[in-house]
Amino acid sequence: MRLFTNKRVRDIFVQIAKGPATQAFLAKEMNVSTRTIRSDLKELSDIIPRYGISLLYDRKTGFEVKCDDPASYHALLEESDRPVNQTRSAADRRKQLMALLLRQQGYVALEELESDWFISIYSLKNDVALLKRHFSFYQIAVNAVGNERLRIAGDEVNIRRCIYDHLLRSTETESDYRELFACESAFSEIKNALSQLLVNNQLRFSDVNLRSFTLCCGIALERIRGGNWLLDYDFNQCDTLWKPIARQVLQLLLADQSGSVPPGEVNYMAMNLSAFCSVSGDSDLPDRCYDAELTVMNHFLSYVSSVWYCDVSYDEQSKKNLLNHIKAMRTRVNHGITIINPLLDQIKRHYPLMYEMTLTAFSELDNFFTGKLSDDEIGYLVMHIGAVLEDTLYQHQGSAVSALIVSDQGMASTRIVSQRIVRMYPNMAIGEPISVQQYQAMENIAEDVVISMVPVVEKNRKVINLPALPERWQLENIKYYLTNHRSPADTVMNYFSPAHFFIFEQSEHNKDSLIEFLARRLESTGKVDARYLPSVVEREAHASTLLADKIAIPHPMGLVASTTQVTVAVFPQGIEWDVGKVVKLVFMLAISEDAFVDSMIIYDYLTNILDDDIIDKLSASGTFADFMCLSGRYFI
Template sequence: MIKLPHPRLHQLLIQLHAEPLPQEELARRLNVSTRTVRTDVATLNELIATHGAHLIHQRGSGYQLKIYNQGLFEALLAAQGQDSGLPRTSRERVLHLQLLLLTAEQGIKLDELADTWYLSRAALQGDMAEVREQLSHFRLSVESKPRLGMRIQGEETAIRACLTQLLYQELLHNNQLQTLLPNLCPSKTMEVVGNHIHAQLARHQLRLADESLQQLTIYCAVALLRQASGHELRHFASEDLTLPLLAVSSDIYAVLPTLMPPVEDEIAGLAIQIQARLIADTPQLSPAMAAESEQLVEHLLAYIHQHYPYDLRGDQQLRADLQTHISAMLLRVKYQIGNHNPLADHIKQYYPLAYDITLAAISEWIKQTPYRLTHHEIGYLVIHIGVGLERHYDIGYTRRPQALLLCDAGNATFRVLEARIKREYPQLQLTTLESVRDYEGLAQIAQDFVISTVKVNEKNAPVVLVAPFPTQYQLEQLGKLVLIDRTRPYMLDKYFDADHFMVVTEPLTQAELFARICDQLEAEDLVESGFRASLQERERIVSTMLGEGIALPHSLGLLARRTLVYTVLAPQGIDWGNGEIATLIFVLAISKADYEEAMGLYDLFLALMNEKASRNLLACRDFASFKALARTGS
């Protein structure tokens, strides 16, 4: 029986075994292009043709898996599960290494692990760099001693937090970590623990979201595992606890399958986990934590008012929503309690204005605290700030069409025509002209097109001829010009130029790219002195990758003297961190003068991503061809 040669082919088979899917959805799930999907489908078809199944494409529903011999196909699936205990990809190895280090009672030796996994020591050493970076987010480190191997160093609370998050993320994505996950958290243990927790919370009339209950269940399973191994919590800080939740935690431990009664620190640790996940209109907080959350709300609203043209300080609904969310958030970030936001990536893409404003405001606060906010937590804050902005301000930007209205039929007729056009197309901005002679004297037309009641020569803008009392047909013809989206070409004309366009053909790091661009912008006096440092800080907080190889690096503040986009094409790719490669990079330098208008740039970049235009744009070798292609996106 064959073994599929690539993990992606196995994923493709599993996806199509579950349901028919179009190639666009498969490309999104597998994080590849539609062209790669078609290639993988052809390869997979050749491999499974003699094993009881084949793939077909049906218009309207996409690719489907047709099974004509159930026995052969089940044997094929069974073969894919054999030897699954060995990690096959770098990502799987990084996860395995983290779990091994977090749960090992003795040192882990790379030489022995390399032999077991049939790998070179050099390959594992490369993976260890990523492992150390991931563990550092929890303030954990790896100590290595000759002949003893590698051991984890850090607080017990941090080890449990890291284990809980790793296990939850894998369960969330239905990745069973081969044979390792069932050994750490057997499904039967999880089910029993989950039922006990749910029953006790219901008895105390406390509510948790399903996702929070699952995370709490994993934490309890991890806590039981650590206690059984002799790793109990010691000296757990309890100043943020409330007495009612200590009682709840004690009752939960009373029904859990523990080998020995839990110490007070363990009860306090579980109480904080519950407290940080509760659904409550009035969060249960210690006085110190309540004061800190109130200060953060005040800081966010004051910062936005001070640095942006928005004043949300009087929005009591926003204050209440932020207070409720931030109260629990502070507990989570202080005690490293993971929180998953399923919309985190979408929020960054579709609410760029609110995201940047929130990130700038929260980054000032982060500098003064030991806390670390994940993009999941930031995403939830963005939603609250975004709703407040939408409630009070028109924060979207679309360039409205502009027309020159020429009518020489008298003032009364002119007003009737103007009113009729505005009623039909309220988005149209009209500039009026009552004399053909004045029109003929214009060197060029500043508007997008001309609406005229008399026949005139066309200059640099198209002319639409209408009657003083226009017919429905004439209004429909006018609509063809009004409804054209002019935002994209307007943005490309105003903010992109050949002097700030670069094609990178040699290997380059992100830091080297930033240095090269900032050197030029500073020499041209286009940015203020803090732009370079702010650009780097923004990238450290949360990656600016948008998707499809597109990255949008920019500063936290409005530090440009005029708004521009520095376009970088990097066909070879630039490492953008977190395993992501950027090939199409737009460095944004945004000024205060046209901040809101410049937010329309994000719609342009999002459109390019959705159109999967990166591959075609990367083939451009000069600015003219890039700009022409970007206008159409194809």
């Protein structure tokens, strides 16, 4: 049983045990009212008699302890001096309770937690009710004995999935891993050993995927050590190389026990390898066992080409990279493996049209997946198709400066940054990106310069540090290491004109009337035809065209304009675009098929002006000339 009602009651007892104390003194020490202290003293006086102790009150000196049983009193004092293991919030408490249940070392007794955590049984039962709902997503039951002793039960694969998701979101993986499994294993040591094994087998992986794969391996290791084996797990639709490597991984993890590993564990490890790694080199496209992945890829590429009305050049290397990603993605989605895309918010901000297009394309492919594609998975696909589009549109030959790209993210997100750099600096040649682990294994760098999205040790070449998705000004800093700097394209600036620039000092429009007004203006000047306005309205009904909740970019479903034009509406006082969302700048986009290349630069410009101070300056422009003079700084 819990000794005290709460931590404050215990602290009051400790204080009185040191000597007499008045209510006013205790209220000041506990930072509560004297009324609360009186209530706590009543609860304390109900608890301590069982230990041969009572409270005495003197009007001058206050409360003091009277001891009739020295042995019990001494035991109570020792118990009171124990550190309090009290969580800081309900979320932290539930996280710790979930870790205790996932550890599966006997039953979790709520009665003991009540005493140790100074939390009422009522609060703990509420926590358990919420955790039961969470565990139910993994088909895991929380069984109770006497309603106060708990233990989870479920399929071994589902329990591992639940543990993986729990640790995946941890900001302190090392300590949480040790706490969960009550072990001395160092997560970082497992990661380093696995990294070397994967490199030796010429497998390609990002640092993000290496962390996820290490989690899967560490969880499998600890579950096996606890006697929880997978005996009949099947995974046969995969490359033949995965199972031999899976056996190597298990030999590395289990050492002496590796000889008795059942086929189910080998299959499970092969599945995780397939979910997070791909084969290095220029291997041929796979055989018929990957017909589904090829169908998914071909549909996606066909959809991109048809939506953008352009001849996108998908070279063999781009196809192989995308197919490898779809193979791994399909394994993850079909086997319920979660991934976290740390760049998701930036992807949605920088590439809103690509994100929307990718989401729509894969909404037609549900029959190829047994699970639902998460936003994180969609974000990685956006990076892949973005890299393909950038390769198609911005290829430069005869470059004078070579650069090595190092990143802890996936290949696609890194390649798209590479192409943004090449667009700004056409004299730069950038090869395939490498991971941090691969960079660390290199003795000398052959390229002229290293551009790294993560801190690395400088070797024989200068290192230029960039964030994972750099802003324009950060890309501009590269010019200090190079000789050429590309100026903005004059053709793109020609898509803005005084005839399609409006300043509304007073809010004479709402969202709907503004869309109609701007569309009619475009139609009257011959930039669009009658199809344009209905298409813009349809697009707005599908989802808001707010960009990062900062500016509005109404546009049609496709490239339906006769002539490309960017119409600008400035609202110094703001206009409500969505409920509670007020913007000062509205850009109505009318893009023709022949301006596809420049449309990418228009979108770059829109994402470059999303800082609040830039928006404020642009919305304060008094003339079209002022607006364009300031805007010109933000074209890439």
